[in-house]
Amino acid sequence: MTVVRGAPHEAMMSPHVYTSTQAVLKTQPALQEQLNMDGKKNIITAPPEVDWSRQETLPPLVFPPFNYRTEEIVANKPDAEPEVSLPEQFLPPSRIIPECRKFLESSCAKLSIPTEALQKFAQSIDIRDLCDVSCAKSSPAGAEKIIVVPERDEDVVMPDYDKFETRLNDIARILAYNVINFSFFPDNGKPRWFISDEGEDDERGEQKFFGKDDEAFAIVEAMKRLEKEVRDSTIWRNGHFLQQITVPHLENVFRPAANAGSLPLLPWRMQCLRSLGDCYSNRVSLEKLLEILGEKPTVGKFVYLLCKHVPAFRDLRRDNIEFAKRPQLAASMLHADKLVVFSDLNQSLTVFSDYRLPQLFLTEKVFDFNISSKTSVGTGTTEDGTMSGSCEEQVQLPSEKTSTTSSQVKVTKHSTPLLSIIENCEFIPENSDFEVSLRAGTIVACADLLELLRKMHEKEDFENGLNMANLDYYLWRKAVQLDGEGKLLPFHRTRTYCY
Numbered sequence: 149m150t151v152v153r154g155a156p157h158e159a160m161m162s163p164h165v166y167t168s169t170q171a172v173l174k175t176q177p178a179l180q181e182q183l184n185m186d187g188k189k190n191i192i193t194a195p196p197e198v199d200w201s202r203q204e205t206l207p208p209l210v211f212p213p214f215n216y217r218t219e220e221i222v223a224n225k226p227d228a229e230p231e232v233s234l235p236e237q238f239l240p241p242s243r244i245i246p247e248c249r250k251f252l253e254s255s256c257a258k259l260s261i262p263t264e265a266l267q268k269f270a271q272s273i274d275i276r277d278l279c280d281v282s283c284a285k286s287s288p289a290g291a292e293k294i295i296v297v298p299e300r301d302e303d304v305v306m307p308d309y310d311k312f313e314t315r316l317n318d319i320a321r322i323l324a325y326n327v328i329n330f331s332f333f334p335d336n337g338k339p340r341w342f343i344s345d346e347g348e349d350d351e352r353g354e355q356k357f358f359g360k361d362d363e364a365f366a367i368v369e370a371m372k373r374l375e376k377e378v379r380d381s382t383i384w385r386n387g388h389f390l391q392q393i394t395v396p397h398l399e400n401v402f403r404p405a406a407n408a409g410s411l412p413l414l415p416w417r418m419q420c421l422r423s424l425g426d427c428y429s430n431r432v433s434l435e436k437l438l439e440i441l442g443e444k445p446t447v448g449k450f451v452y453l454l455c456k457h458v459p460a461f462r463d464l465r466r467d468n469i470e471f472a473k474r475p476q477l478a479a480s481m482l483h484a485d486k487l488v489v490f491s492d493l494n495q496s497l498t499v500f501s502d503y504r505l506p507q508l509f510l511t512e513k514v515f516d517f518n519i520s521s522k523t524s525v526g527t528g529t530t531e532d533g534t535m536s537g538s539c540e541e542q543v544q545l546p547s548e549k550t551s552t553t554s555s556q557v558k559v560t561k562h563s564t565p566l567l568s569i570i571e572n573c574e575f576i577p578e579n580s581d582f583e584v585s586l587r588a589g590t591i592v593a594c595a596d597l598l599e600l601l602r603k604m605h606e607k608e609d610f611e612n613g614l615n616m617a618n619l620d621y622y623l624w625r626k627a628v629q630l631d632g633e634g635k636l637l638p639f640h641r642t643r644t645y646c647y
Contacts, residue, residue, distance in 0.1 A: 209419045209645055211459035240448040240496035241472045242616075245595045248469060248588035258566050258585040259515045261593050269514050270600045278601075278622040279613030313382075319487050320385035320434055325367060326478040327424050327460050328417040330645050332363035334409050336573055341412070342366050343373075344405035357405055361632065370402050385434045390425025393418055416645050423460035431457045438488070445488055447496040451475040463646040465584045471591070473500045473647045480617050494615040499594040499623070501587040502647035507639040508627040510570065514593055515586075517564035570640050578644040586640055594619060 251257060334340050342359035343366045359366025375381045383389045395414050402411040411417075428434060437453060454461040454475045463471040477500045482488040490496075499505060509515050566582050576583050598619050605614065630636045 206413065206415050209416050209460075211423070212462050212464045214456050214459070214462075240446070240492065241451055241470070241476050241498050242496050242595075244470055244472075245498060245591055248591040251466070251469065251584060251588045252592060256581045256584070257588075258564075258582050259517050259589050261514060261589060261596070262516050265512075265514050265516065266593060266596055266600065269509075269512050270597055270604065272512075273601065273622070275601065275605050275608070275610070275614070278618055279610040315487055316385060316434055317381045318485070319438070319482060320382075321371060322478055322481050322485075322487070323434075323454075324384040324390075324421065324424060325371060326474045326481075327420045327458065328367065329364065329474055329477070330416075330647050331413055331643055332367075332411070333639075333641065334412065339407065339409035341402070341404050341409045343370055343403065343408070345369075346373075362628065363411075367402075374401050385428060387425040387427070387429030387433075390421050391429060393421050393425070413643070413645075420460035420645060424458050427457045441488065444491045446492045447476070447479050447490050448492070450479050450488070450490065454478070460645065465579055465587065469584065469588065471498075471501050471587055471646065473502055476500055480620075483617075493617065497616040497620075498591050499616060499620040500647075501590045503639040503642070504624050504627040504631075505590045505594070505620070506586040507631065507636050508623060509590065509593055510567070511630070511636045515589055517566055567637075570638055573638050573641060576640050576642050578642050578646070583640070583642050594623070 252260065332341065340360070341363055342357055345356035345358070358369040371384070375383065380386075395418055398414045398418055399410075402414070404410055432440070432453075437457070440453060441449060451472050455470070455472065461472075461475050463473050463475070465471060476497055479488075479490060479493070480497065480500075483490050483493050506515070566576075566585075569576060569582070576586075594616070598614070598616060601619075602614055627636065631639075
């Protein structure tokens with residue numbers, strides 16, 4: 149099975165394409181009141197007293213204003229279309245690597261990346277395994293079209309389908325998946341969320357479950373389950389449908405299996421899906437978005453368009469670091485399935501900086517926390533809601549030097565507060581120095597690691613397999629495997645819609 153960062157590609161593709169269109173609206177519950185976001189322009193960082201397990205206590209998301217480091221270029225050209233007139237060198241996500249290096253050199257940084265540690269880690273990598281990962285070789289799974297025949301009112305399988313419509317549905321499903329692809333982990337002491345197949349047993353007659361090892365599988369299966377229930381595969385590109393989604397509706401869509409926990413942050417996922425729906429209804433349709441990308445789409449233009457038209461795809465830290473984890477992952481998925489082939493994928497991506505890769509680097513000692521402590525200054529928030537360059541410490545440091553963790557990794561005394569916080573499974577607020585250090589460190593470490601691997605294996609031919617997308621998947625897969633074996637420290641816990 150083809151996998152890119154947890155979401156199974158064959159599962160992402162259309163298993164069925166339904167011809168009915170508006171039937172889905174009949175299944176909708178009464179609309180809830182829209183979350184009131186008027187007048188708020190700052191990025192919400194929840195206070196420590198927020199009970200993440202209680203959805204009614206969640207602060208509403210407020211997405212940052214669009215200032216993607218590019219508008220100044222076309223400010224004096226009011227008649228120009230930003231999407232087509234912006235120089236490409238300003239657009240690729242890889243441009244953020246220098247910004248991450250700059251942050252790690254600042255007084256806000258809480259970690260460094262020792263050269264010796266990175267070299268040692270590079271030597272442990274199976275280069276052929278890295279270059280042979282399936283995410284670079286996947287293609288769309290075959291889909292069958294199911295139509296409703298009124299005379300018999302039953303499903304008839306048709307081997308032929310409209311490839312254009314199916315492609316749009318598959319692209320829309322990947323975008324909808326990624327806009328809600330964040331923060332699946334349960335609160336401490338709570339069971340993980342996963343779903344069951346509800347009636348369809350496996351070959352041994354046992355009930356099938358999805359998401360026990362990775363919640364991403366459950367998200368995809370739940371989305372496909374909804375398409376079957378409402379008999380419509382176009383729902384993920386239907387702006388009207390997405391804008392009507394409510395929390396009770398999502399509770400039903402992502403209903404857990406027996407003995408499983410609930411999917412957290414449903415109000416935030418609702419807002420993100422509505423943001424995508426607003427794009428399709430009021431900004432630009434999916435068809436128009438693909439038209440703007442043109443015959444030779446670039447990752448930079450794709451990420452720029454998503455961040456501009458779907459604010460829920462923003463991933464901004466401070467005022468200048470746009471990690472763009474989910475937009476980049478969406479691009480990688482689309483490219484791997486040949487739904488959108490990007491001409492610059494191997495040159496423009498960074499790794500997808502979330503919590504898995506930092507978890508691996510923490511355990512393998514690629515990150516060094518024994519750097520001089522600096523004093524944090526300022527609040528870090530400007531009037532327009534962006535984060536300034538000043539340091540911002542929001543984490544209450546634990547008083548104990550020893551910690552307990554559910555991981556099998558032996559925890560000993562550490563002199564660094566960040567490591568203690570992670571080992572204690574305490575929350576680290578988004579935009580804090582600690583969180584930005586972990587994510588920026590991941591970007592820089594992987595950029596340097598890729599360059600190091602290319603030098604180490606420059607005489608070997610891997611058919612362009614030695615690229616950032618494959619490196620990300622290799623490291624992610626390794627982290628998931630080692631974590632399942634209890635060989636990694638806990639991952640850092642940050643409640644955020646960005647990853």
